[in-house]
Amino acid sequence: MRFERYGAGLVKGMIVTFKHLLRHPITTQYPEQRLVPSRRTRGNELIWNSAKCVVCTTCAKTCPQGAIHMVTAVDPANANKLTITTIEVDSGYCISCGLCVESCPYNALHMGYAYEKAKYRRQELVQSNEGLLATETRKASAYMHADMEKELPEQTLLINNKQQG
Numbered sequence: 001m002r003f004e005r006y007g008a009g010l011v012k013g014m015i016v017t018f019k020h021l022l023r024h025p026i027t028t029q030y031p032e033q034r035l036v037p038s039r040r041t042r043g044n045e046l047i048w049n050s051a052k053c054v055v056c057t058t059c060a061k062t063c064p065q066g067a068i069h070m071v072t073a074v075d076p077a078n079a080n081k082l083t084i085t086t087i088e089v090d091s092g093y094c095i096s097c098g099l100c101v102e103s104c105p106y107n108a109l110h111m112g113y114a115y116e117k118a119k120y121r122r123q124e125l126v127q128s129n130e131g132l133l134a135t136e137t138r139k140a141s142a143y144m145h146a147d148m149e150k151e152l153p154e155q156t157l158l159i160n161n162k163q164q165g
């Protein structure tokens with residue numbers, strides 16, 4: 001009797017196994033295959049627009065992690081104005097909460113679009129000055145900036161991948 005029950009379970013298990021064997025794979029072969037993240041993703045770096053920034057330091061004060069460090073100075077060309085001499089974001093402390101982006105009153109800060117940022121050295125996790133500016137490879141996401149969505153590629157999902165495959 002016991003043997004019969006064991007056999008039935010084995011058959012059921014094999015049926016499940018065969019179903020999975022015939023199913024289309026739903027995983028991707030990373031890193032050869034990469035999915036495109038959401039256009040409003042909160043990537044693991046920040047993008048700063050120095051032209052829009054008015055050096056109010058709101059972002060640094062808002063950060064719950066103390067991950068943004070700013071050094072300001074009086075603008076030599078205008079004594080009523082401040083300039084940033086150093087801006088650093090330690091992405092090793094950043095939890096990608098997006099509060100700094102939400103708090104910026106001049107839309108000068110964006111969440112990055114990238115999600116791969118493994119580094120060999122701790123210091124390389126700190127973005128500073130020019131390292132915070134947008135480049136061809138370092139793009140801003142549309143998080144908190146829905147108007148930027150049209151410039152970004154459509155998100156691919158595992159389910160899309162399945163249909164395409």
Ligand code: SF4
Nearest residue numbers: 063094095097098100
């Ligand atoms: S995303 Fe959050 S943790 Fe990261 S720098 Fe901005 S406020 Fe700080």
Ligand code: SF4
Nearest residue numbers: 053054056057059104
């Ligand atoms: S909150 Fe915006 S405008 Fe103010 S210092 Fe930060 S990036 Fe610049």
